[in-house]
Amino acid sequence: MARIVIIGNGVAGITAARNIRKRSEHSITVISGESDHFYSRPALMYIFMGHMEYAHTKPYEDWFWKKNRIDVIRDHALHVDTKAKTISLASGDVCHYDSVVFATGAKTNFYSWPGQDLEGVQGFTNLNDLELLEQNVRGVRRAIVVGGGLIGIEVAEMLRSRDIATTMLVRETSYWNNVLPAEESAMVNAHLAEHHVDVRYSTQLAEIVANDSSDTDIVSSDTSHTEIVVGNGQRACAVVTNSGERIECQLVVLTAGVRPRIDLAQSSGIATQRGILVDEYFATSVPDVFAIGDCAERPNGRVDLLWYTARAHGETLAATLCGERTAYRPGVFFNSAKFFDIEYQTYGVVPSAIEVMHEVTKVVTPTDSNGMQSLTWSRPDKRRFLRIVHSNNRVVGFNAMGVRLRAEVCTKWINEAASLDYVVKHIALAQFDAEFTERLRVA
Amino acid sequence: MTTVQLMMPAELKSATTGLHLLERLGLAMVALASLVFVLGAAGAFASMQLLYFCSTIVLGTAGGFIAVLPAFRDRTTGIRNNGIMFSGIMRRGGAAWIAGIAFTAFYIVLYWYPEALKHVIGAAEPLSQWMRHKAADRWFLYGTLYTVGVLVMGVRMLAKYRDSRYHVVRTLSVMFFQLGFAFVLPSILVALNTKEFYFHYFWPLKPEYLFPGTLDKLLASGDGMLVFMGFWTIAMTVVATPVLTYFYGKRWYCSWVCGCGALAETVGDPWRQNSDKSLTAWRVERWMVHSVLLFITIVTVLIWLNASQGGAILGTWTSTLNSVYGFFIGAVFSGVIGVGFYPIMGARVWCRFGCPMAATLGILQKWFSRFRITTNGAQCISCGNCSTYCEMGIDVRAYAQRGEDIKRASCVGCGVCASVCPRGVLKLENKK
Numbered sequence: 001m002a003r004i005v006i007i008g009n010g011v012a013g014i015t016a017a018r019n020i021r022k023r024s025e026h027s028i029t030v031i032s033g034e035s036d037h038f039y040s041r042p043a044l045m046y047i048f049m050g051h052m053e054y055a056h057t058k059p060y061e062d063w064f065w066k067k068n069r070i071d072v073i074r075d076h077a078l079h080v081d082t083k084a085k086t087i088s089l090a091s092g093d094v095c096h097y098d099s100v101v102f103a104t105g106a107k108t109n110f111y112s113w114p115g116q117d118l119e120g121v122q123g124f125t126n127l128n129d130l131e132l133l134e135q136n137v138r139g140v141r142r143a144i145v146v147g148g149g150l151i152g153i154e155v156a157e158m159l160r161s162r163d164i165a166t167t168m169l170v171r172e173t174s175y176w177n178n179v180l181p182a183e184e185s186a187m188v189n190a191h192l193a194e195h196h197v198d199v200r201y202s203t204q205l206a207e208i209v210a211n212d213s214s215d216t217d218i219v220s221s222d223t224s225h226t227e228i229v230v231g232n233g234q235r236a237c238a239v240v241t242n243s244g245e246r247i248e249c250q251l252v253v254l255t256a257g258v259r260p261r262i263d264l265a266q267s268s269g270i271a272t273q274r275g276i277l278v279d280e281y282f283a284t285s286v287p288d289v290f291a292i293g294d295c296a297e298r299p300n301g302r303v304d305l306l307w308y309t310a311r312a313h314g315e316t317l318a319a320t321l322c323g324e325r326t327a328y329r330p331g332v333f334f335n336s337a338k339f340f341d342i343e344y345q346t347y348g349v350v351p352s353a354i355e356v357m358h359e360v361t362k363v364v365t366p367t368d369s370n371g372m373q374s375l376t377w378s379r380p381d382k383r384r385f386l387r388i389v390h391s392n393n394r395v396v397g398f399n400a401m402g403v404r405l406r407a408e409v410c411t412k413w414i415n416e417a418a419s420l421d422y423v424v425k426h427i428a429l430a431q432f433d434a435e436f437t438e439r440l441r442v443a
Numbered sequence: 444m445t446t447v448q449l450m451m452p453a454e455l456k457s458a459t460t461g462l463h464l465l466e467r468l469g470l471a472m473v474a475l476a477s478l479v480f481v482l483g484a485a486g487a488f489a490s491m492q493l494l495y496f497c498s499t500i501v502l503g504t505a506g507g508f509i510a511v512l513p514a515f516r517d518r519t520t521g522i523r524n525n526g527i528m529f530s531g532i533m534r535r536g537g538a539a540w541i542a543g544i545a546f547t548a549f550y551i552v553l554y555w556y557p558e559a560l561k562h563v564i565g566a567a568e569p570l571s572q573w574m575r576h577k578a579a580d581r582w583f584l585y586g587t588l589y590t591v592g593v594l595v596m597g598v599r600m601l602a603k604y605r606d607s608r609y610h611v612v613r614t615l616s617v618m619f620f621q622l623g624f625a626f627v628l629p630s631i632l633v634a635l636n637t638k639e640f641y642f643h644y645f646w647p648l649k650p651e652y653l654f655p656g657t658l659d660k661l662l663a664s665g666d667g668m669l670v671f672m673g674f675w676t677i678a679m680t681v682v683a684t685p686v687l688t689y690f691y692g693k694r695w696y697c698s699w700v701c702g703c704g705a706l707a708e709t710v711g712d713p714w715r716q717n718s719d720k721s722l723t724a725w726r727v728e729r730w731m732v733h734s735v736l737l738f739i740t741i742v743t744v745l746i747w748l749n750a751s752q753g754g755a756i757l758g759t760w761t762s763t764l765n766s767v768y769g770f771f772i773g774a775v776f777s778g779v780i781g782v783g784f785y786p787i788m789g790a791r792v793w794c795r796f797g798c799p800m801a802a803t804l805g806i807l808q809k810w811f812s813r814f815r816i817t818t819n820g821a822q823c824i825s826c827g828n829c830s831t832y833c834e835m836g837i838d839v840r841a842y843a844q845r846g847e848d849i850k851r852a853s854c855v856g857c858g859v860c861a862s863v864c865p866r867g868v869l870k871l872e873n874k875k
Binding site: 011040046050051052057059061161194307308311336341343345402405408411433434435436 | 519524525526527529608609611721722820821822824826827828831840841858862866870
């Protein structure tokens with residue numbers, strides 16, 4: 001029986017813990033400074049919007065951990081001594097381990113913007129941020145969301161649910177179009193407008209202005225905050241964009257991506273670059289030290305910043321730690337999100353630069369892009385859209401907006417390299433929408 | 444440096460939060476109607492029943508529709524659950540307790556102090572005379588209010604879930620069955636001076652329909668209509684119930700036809716998040732609901748045995764047993780607790796913990812049905828919306844995050860878990 005200590009109680013760490021328990025009698029300890037128990041991080045937005053309370057976001061009742069002999073400790077890990085195999089905690093306690101797993105997640109990117117330490121400026125990735133946001137939104141008439149990604153649009157939805165006028169500064173020319181092809185991106189743009197979000201495309205943050213504008217040298221060059229630094233009492237009152245435009249506001253939420261939280265690993269002598277460097281078994285540069293989830297950088301240089309990948313990492317590492325050495329071999333890629341009311345699912349390969357070979361309603365001259373082409377179906381009035389991506393008539397990916405697809409079928413078709421004709425003909429098999437929903441007819 | 448002062452568009456204020464002017468007007472009309480109702484209890488309108496009818500039932504119904512109709516204005520898609528957890532009336536605040544106490548008090552008066560309703564019944568008198576050619580009684584008044592509640596709040600459901608055809612169809616279905624089968628048809632039967640019969644209630648929800656006293660009378664009556672009723676109730680209980688449940692799950696009844704379900708799915712919708720999802724609640728539920736089923740099964744069997752022996756077994760105990768069941772299950776459980784506790788425990792307390800029909804359908808659904816909720820691969824983000832908005836208190840997420848199908852006896856197939864899922868993980872399916 002080994003002592004396994006997991007640092008971080010997000011989905012990666014907790015999935016590892018649960019699967020280790022399923023497979024073994026190892027002693028399992030989970031350390032978290034953020035919350036007493038596991039909660040669903042993607043659900044934070046729903047707490048703010050009043051769809052759920054914090055308790056609803058906990059996937060397991062509190063008795064679960066004791067019953068499954070998973071020790072949960074609310075504490076901050078300060079240092080890992082990889083020679084003595086101990087972890088020193090903020091409370092002064094010391095924790096011994098045979099194997100330690102870093103599942104420390106990611107944190108908000110602060111890009112040394114002037115004014116980023118002012119009050120009323122924050123990121124949004126954890127429970128502390130949620131509490132801070134509750135304080136920060138009081139009396140806010142206009143908020144600025146910096147960044148046009150998944151967190152950015154969620155924060156915009158949250159703010160709009162409280163009737164706060166919201167401006168989004170988006171670096172790209174269209175929403176998330178470094179990931180979404182043009183049609184999907186345009187759909188989200190239109191939907192943002194329907195929800196009265198004031199989006200500034202091709203716009204970046206230059207500076208956040210304090211309410212006392214004579215004092216403008218509150219510039220921080222520190223880019224590695226672990227906590228939101230509370231400013232010196234000065235509050236943000238406007239932002240200035242890269243085009244020199246000044247927008248008055250009382251709140252700035254920075255959502256220009258996240259980066260792996262690697263401070264603890266770095267200070268404990270574990271090799272890092274963007275993330276904690278791991279091999280395909282999630283082993284780090286130091287024996288018996290592993291890293292999974294958002295904080296890990298895989299051998300191909302990728303940092304997976306997704307809920308689903310974090311969970312898959314946890315499952316894979318649990319097998320290895322229980323004696324069944326298993327390399328991480330992710331299957332067909334998938335992801336999903338929701339842009340206000342529009343659900344989005346993606347499977348396989350969908351390049352953002354892809355061109356439409358033909359739409360269902362009208363045939364457009366085929367154009368080739370990286371050997372991939374796509375066929376699209378849309379019902380703009382219903383905010384529904386489907387894209388089937390193929391390479392030489394073999395299906396390689398799907399994008400669905402406002403359409404629910406059956407993961408099992410899409411994955412199977414991609415794995416089997418099903419022909420476009422076959423997929424088009426049988427597309428109804430892949431539909432996962434509720435009964436009585438209009439059937440997909442792509443042919 | 445250019446300075447831009449941005450103003451929030453004025454129309455936004457009312458678009459997402461706060462009440463629209465029409466909603467306020469409608470609610471004021473409902474409040475006024477309720478006030479007149481209570482004022483009339485002392486007999487102030489004894490000689491003005493048409494006025495009493497108009498200023499209570501008509502005014503309240505009109506107010507109700509005016510209050511719920513503005514919800515159709517929002518043209519964006521999706522279900523708006525914003526602010527539910529901040530709402531006192533929807534999340535066990537003071538207003539919810541007041542509403543719960545008022546509902547409970549209404550049922551206590553209705554069942555045990557009908558004399559207090561002597562004058563209030565007058566509010567339904569003009570309608571009763573028109574529909575049934577007969578004086579109103581407390582059950583007609585209750586049926587009227589119940590039906591109005593289902594129709595008004597049904598329209599609210601249609602607005603809230605209008606982007607899901609499944610919800611639109613099933614809401615129209617419960618509204619149709621409540622209005623047609625529970626209200627108009629029985630009234631016509633009364634007007635025709637034949638038996639007041641509910642074609643959409645069967646044993647064991649209406650146990651007396653299978654008691655020898657009822658069946659013998661119907662089948663031996665020689666009246667074609669009554670004989671049909673007798674065969675209908677037998678056929679529905681013994682044949683249609685298992686067959687329909689095999690193909691569609693218990694939802695064909697609980698969230699499409701049943702009157703208790705109709706009230707829960709319409710009037711009760713704002714409180715669905717208050718059902719208890721704990722494992723303990725599930726244990727209690729299984730013990731309670733199956734005990735009630737066992738109780739009514741034993742009562743039914745005993746009554747039949749007794750009848751076949753010419754009353755030799757039980758003697759007068761038959762009616763005692765029947766009335767004990769009627770008091771504890773029919774009145775206390777389904778009425779006082781079942782509806783009175785809506786605002787605190789959610790709208791399906793009776794259906795979940797007490798209804799013997801739900802228990803029967805649940806057993807069929809769990810072991811002999813093609814219905815299940817399927818989960819979509821590994822797309823679940825464990826957010827908890829499905830479990831939170833399950834009115835039956837099923838921890839849907841526990842299955843969804845493991846990628847397991849959900850085959851639970853209590854699931855009434857309302858489909859709200861699937862609708863509130865932000866990742867398209869859940870789907871109600873009838874598959875082999």
